[in-house]
Amino acid sequence: MIQFKIGLSSFKVETRTVIVNNSLEKSMKYTSINMNKSIFTYEEFYEWILELVLAEKTSGSSQSPALANFTALNAKRMSRLSKTVILQPELMSLLQEITELQEWLVITEAWCGDSAQSLPVIARMAAASDNINLKIVLREENPELMDQYLTNGSKSIPKLVSFDQSGNEIFTWGPRPEPAQKILMDWKREPAGRSWEIFEKELHTWYALDKSVSLQGEFVQILEKQEV
Numbered sequence: 272m273i274q275f276k277i278g279l280s281s282f283k284v285e286t287r288t289v290i291v292n293n294s295l296e297k298s299m300k301y302t303s304i305n306m307n308k309s310i311f312t313y314e315e316f317y318e319w320i321l322e323l324v325l326a327e328k329t330s331g332s333s334q335s336p337a338l339a340n341f342t343a344l345n346a347k348r349m350s351r352l353s354k355t356v357i358l359q360p361e362l363m364s365l366l367q368e369i370t371e372l373q374e375w376l377v378i379t380e381a382w383c384g385d386s387a388q389s390l391p392v393i394a395r396m397a398a399a400s401d402n403i404n405l406k407i408v409l410r411e412e413n414p415e416l417m418d419q420y421l422t423n424g425s426k427s428i429p430k431l432v433s434f435d436q437s438g439n440e441i442f443t444w445g446p447r448p449e450p451a452q453k454i455l456m457d458w459k460r461e462p463a464g465r466s467w468e469i470f471e472k473e474l475h476t477w478y479a480l481d482k483s484v485s486l487q488g489e490f491v492q493i494l495e496k497q498e499v
Contacts, residue, residue: 308412313394316407317353320346320381330381331411338382345387348475352391352483358399362487365494366400372436375405377445378417379429384471385447386429388478392486393431422446442493448485451477 311319320342323329329342358366375397379386390407397405410417410428420430420443427446435441447455454477458470465473 309409311407323381341382348387349391356392356395356483359487362491363399366396369400369402372402374434375403377407377429377431378410380410383428392483450485
């Protein structure tokens with residue numbers, strides 16, 4: 272079972288502990304990990320990002336004006352999505368039909384644009400169910416955990432891992448909806464002269480036009496499999 276010790280005061284991040292016990296041995300190479308690192312609820316994570324923006328900083332040890340700017344953009348994206356996202360009726364129904372407690376653990380960072388486009392939707396999904404407990408941890412603080420959930424060998428984020436009450440892995444999702452992943456892979460294979468900055472604009476334009484439809488559809492498929 273994943274055990275969380277939460278102690279947040281005025282959105283100041285304190286030392287917390289996550290313990291993953293032997294019940295995770297099947298999905299992880301280790302049987303226990305003591306993080307002693309930051310664990311956030313969605314609300315805490317968002318408020319912390321706002322503090323970072325005010326300080327012109329980002330999460331992690333690598334600090335630069337570019338990463339601070341990405342973080343500021345992400346704060347705006349998260350604010351907009353938190354106000355506008357509407358869950359599809361089919362997805363709402365599946366979420367409300369969950370009867371056993373699930374821990375949804377998301378690995379991310381404040382500067383991650385894909386996270387800003389997906390995390391508010393994931394938070395809305397968790398809030399729609401009485402049996403989903405959403406927690407957020409940072410990639411840089413948890414390299415051993417991140418190494419268990421690579422995407423094609425890379426430490427791509429966000430990465431969501433769902434566990435049951437006994438600590439068994441139920442499913443994983445991430446780092447982005449499949450159509451967005453295809454856009455990225457196509458660009459890597461054939462950039463056609465497009466810089467990373469140009470590609471980033473194209474990717475976030477896709478997110479804006481998609482309005483989380485692809486993300487929600489993928490979670491409908493995931494939750495339907497749980498019912499089988």
